Amino acid sequence: MVFSSVVFLYIFLPLMLLIYFIVPKKWKNLVMIIASFIFFAWGEIRYIPIMLLLAVMDFWCGNKINKYWENKKKRRIYLWIDVGINLLILFFFKYADFIISSINGVTGLNIPLLNIPLPIGVSFNTFQSLSYIIDVYRGTVKCEKSFYNYLTYTTLFPQIIAGPIVRYETVDEELVDKKISLDNFSIGMKRFLIGLGKKVLIANNVGAMWNVIETGAFGEMTVLLSWVGIISFALQIYFDFSGYSDMAIGLAKIFGMNFDENFNYPYISKSITEFWRRWHITLSSWFRDYIYIPLGGNRKGLPKQIRNILIVWALTRCMAWSILEFRNMGCIFWSNFNYRKTVYAQTIRKATKNFWTHLYNSISINKLGNICI
Amino acid sequence: MKNKIFFAIFMTVCIVIIIVxxxxxxxxxSQEENRMLATIPRFSFESFVNGDYLNGVNDYINDHFAFRNIYLKLNSWWEVSVMGKKExxxxxxxxxxxLFEKFKYGEEEKEKVKNNVSAISNFAETMQEINIPTYFVLVPNSIYINSDKLPKNVEVPDQEEIINTVNxxxxxxxxxxxxxxxKEENKIKPLYFxxxxxxxSDGAYVVYREFCNTANVQPVQIKDFNKITVTNDFLGTFDSKAQLINQTPDEIFVYENEINTNIKEAIYDKETTKSIFNEEFLTGKDKYSYFLNGNNSKAIIKTKVDNNKKLLIIKDSYAHIMSQFLCENYSEVHFLDPRYTKFDYKEYVQENGITxxxxxxxxxxxxxxxxxKLLFTAY
Amino acid sequence: MFGLNGASLANPEAIYYLKNYIVIILIGIICSIPILKHKNTEKGEKNSKKQIAISVFTSICYVAILILSTASLVNNSFNPFLYFRF
Structure with missing residues (x-):
């Protein structure tokens, strides 16, 4: 199911909200869980058993880590068990067929491909699980003692498809104590409607322009068309993703929870680094906190910093699914690396005024994004 | 306070929509869409797992959303009047x-035209063997003849070139x-809706006149007809798609004389009448069905014209409006539509004495x- | 992109499309910049007639977003046929 559909807006959501607000406090999470399952089943029913499995594994490992807190070795084992299973499932869905066809190519066997379509939401679910278990391991959060609450957290339907990556620490209190009020309903619903408008009225519309250009219906690519294409592409992905995030954040607010902001006017960025602090904030901070910084970040000297950037880039390339954004991210990290190191870039930064750097950056970001497609 | 106001207004609107x-x-x-609306699919475990059941439910909910037509008009207002779109x-x-429906002429279309051309050629050859002349008319569309009315910068494939190549x-x-x-006549009066x-009917007359000249038949002069306006309220297929608010409707007029209003009988799929027109259709959306009783697989007009000429027309719906003129010169006119029928056309010609x-x-x-292609490649 | 391989400046079809989408592109550009961050001045009485009028107006705008979005979604499922399909 998608937010931008008649079914969701006029049947699923009203019914669900009605039931949610009526039931007593301790059952609200149950309503959320059931709603999330229905929501997910409406599109990706085959993934549900796996989602349940992961939830159980996360929960179980989290509790084991808590139990064996003093024993560093055991702690690490349970961490890697959970991380392993999450990554295994992730790579399975992404690379199973790729590996099979490679094996076929090399050995001449003819193992049939599994042809599993990638379930939407796999990636975000995985990121969420990983952030939980790593945070528990580090001691940043206390592990969740109630499977009921943990299941609610991991299946939250507002963010399960493409929403902001919600870390456990963001909502751990609210899982138990929802902040439901008329004010929150209004604020959340307004946010939701803005997201809906962004997605349906702007993104879909501008996207139609981009589709026509992308499919090469125009024959030759004129100068005018390239510019229009890049602008419409940039607008489409921004309004699509930020609209979706708005809807997720709005819904959460209505339910009495608070998600983190995910987009902060990325197109006014004056540098590429700033861009990544404004675009899909939860995702880039996930990579920063769980991969870049643990590897040392930029604190262990330049060679290691370059290595770290490359690792993140490689991972994002690996994780570049049909979500266009990941491909962009890979390209951008790479260009970030290049960009910082060239004298040219440094001269630009010093010599030009804000507006031009901003323009240059926006164009180069989108141009690179375009090339990467 | 502002949150309370929002809550009140928003909930009122939503509750009204949902209850309605x-x-x-x-x-x-649906008259607008000219199709049956979706029904609730039957539930089975398999269809649930592979997604078909839920897709069917989706379709059902979308098709039966209350006041669908108003939303369509609202959307077209937003797109056309506000966003300034020209389509x-x-x-x-x-x-x-x-209004003009978009016309594409790419590789796929060229292929289909080729197939149709060979199908017709093959059939015409078999007709030649039994000495029946086969005539062929490919009529250009409004988008080509009225291309000066298109929005600026729109380019349309050259239909005249297509027609010449086909011919x-x-x-x-x-x-x-x-x-x-x-092209000539269109400068004087509009020939298309x-x-x-x-x-x-004016456009139909031009085609009729040209056909007569080639078929060595005497066309009836337009001045010998009575021009009658049948309705001023016709909103056709283009309007159904475009859904514009404030679209000026078309006028349907016909040319009547003794011969085409006083026929022996008109045999359609589901009924036999005494007229090539049917006024009942004028009350619905699809008013073009006034001509020749709408879409039939077979329609036979038996006129009081006293010759032994019987015309078989294999056509799409463009021929329907020509029925008022073709009646004038043939004792029988048979309309067969390959979209709806699987006749053996050669047999039909021989059995019915088609000339x-x-x-x-x-x-x-x-x-x-x-x-x-399906029906005539066998020949 | 800058006409470097001798690509022409524009063709008529492109201009037609651009004209169709120019408004939405402009709206998009404006909305992706924080121009619209209205300052919430709490000057004056909270429940003054003016404040209420503004609240009602903005609420209606939000509802308009819902209705327009619904119209667009309904249009996506619109599937007319020229000829009745048996």
Whole structure:
């Protein structure tokens, strides 16, 4: 199911909200869980058993880590068990067929491909699980003692498809104590409607322009068309993703929870680094906190910093699914690396005024994004 | 305070929409869309798991959303009046209230045209063997003849070129080229509907006149008819797609005389009447069905014309409006539509004493039709 | 992109499309910049007539977003046929 559909807006959501607000406090999470399952089943029913499995594994490992807190070795084992299973499932869905066809190519066997379509939401679910278990391991959060609450957290339907990556620490209190009020309903619903408008009225519309250009219906690519294409592409992905995030954040607010902001006017960025602090904030901070910084970040000297950037880039390339954004991210990290190191870039930064750097950056970001497609 | 106001206004609107959706009676057929509306799918475990059941439920909910038509008009207002678009749902919005459905002529279409050409050529060859002349008319669409009314910068494939190519490739037929005549006459009076993909009676007359000249038949002069306006409220297929608010409707007028109003009988699929027109259709959306009782697989007009000439027309719906003229020169006119029928056409010709065969198509249909190939390649 | 391989400046079809989408592109550009961050001045009485009028107006705008979006979604499922399909 998608937010931008008649079914969701006029049947699923009203019914669900009605039931949610009526039931007593301790059952609200149950309503959320059931709603999330229905929501997910409406599109990706085959993934549900796996989602349940992961939830159980996360929960179980989290509790084991808590139990064996003093024993560093055991702690690490349970961490890697959970991380392993999450990554295994992730790579399975992404690379199973790729590996099979490679094996076929090399050995001449003819193992049939599994042809599993990638379930939407796999990636975000995985990121969420990983952030939980790593945070528990580090001691940043206390592990969740109630499977009921943990299941609610991991299946939250507002963010399960493409929403902001919600870390456990963001909502751990609210899982138990929802902040439901008329004010929150209004604020959340307004946010939701803005997201809906962004997605349906702007993104879909501008996207139609981009589709026509992308499919090469125009024959030759004129100068005018390239510019229009890049602008419409940039607008489409921004309004699509930020609209979706708005809807997720709005819904959460209505339910009495608070998600983190995910987009902060990325197109006014004056540098590429700033861009990544404004675009899909939860995702880039996930990579920063769980991969870049643990590897040392930029604190262990330049060679290691370059290595770290490359690792993140490689991972994002690996994780570049049909979500266009990941491909962009890979390209951008790479260009970030290049960009910082060239004298040219440094001269630009010093010599030009804000507006031009901003323009240059926006164009180069989108141009690179375009090339990467 | 502002949150309370928002809550009140928002909830009122939502509750109204939801309740209306609940109590509003469900329709089965949509006149606007000319199709049956979706029904609730039957549940089975398998269809649930592979997603079909839920897709069906999705379709059902979408199809039966209350006041669907108002939303469509609202959307077209937003797209056209506010966003300034010059097209909506695949229909160009031209000057002077003209609408045009988009016409594409790519590789796929060229292939279909080729198939249709060989199908007709093959059939015409078999007709030659039994000494029946086969005539062929490919009529251009409004989007080509009225291209000056298109929005600025829109380019449309050259239909005249397509027609000339087809005419030179089709074999064993007597081709009738109506393009120049239509172009000329269109400067004097409109030959096509603004809101529909068909010609009007004036356009039909031009095609009739050109056909007669080639078939060595005497066309009745237009001044010998009575021009009658049948309705002023016609909103056709283009309007159904474009859904514009404030679209000026078309006028349907016909040319009547003694011969085409006083026929022996008209045999259609589901009924036999005494008229080539049917006024009942004038109350619905699809008013073009006034001509020849709508879409039939077979329609036979038996006139009081006293000759032994019987015309078989293999056509799309462009020929319907020509029925008023073709009645004048033949004792029987048979209309067969390959979209709906699987006749053995050669047998039909022989059994019914057909003396002339005419293929009548419009370019847009000809480039997308696949039925001719199915039915006539056997020949 | 800058006409470097001798690509032409524009063709008529492109201009037509651009004209169709120019408004939405402009709206998009404006909305992706924080121009619209209205300052919430709490000057004056909270429940003054003016404040209420503004609240009602903005609420109606939000509802308009819902209705327009619904119209667009309904249009996506619109599937007319020229000829009745048996």
């Amino acid at each position: 959706n609940f109590i509003w009676p469900k329709q089965t057929f 909506n749902n695949g229909v160009y919005i031209g000057k002077d209230g003209y 030179s490739n089709v074999k064993n037929t007597k081709n009738i080229n109506v393009t120049s005549a239509l 603004k809101t529909d993909h068909h010609m009007n 002339d065969v005419l293929f009548l198509y419009n370019v847009s249909n000809f480039a997308t039709d696949t039925n001719l």
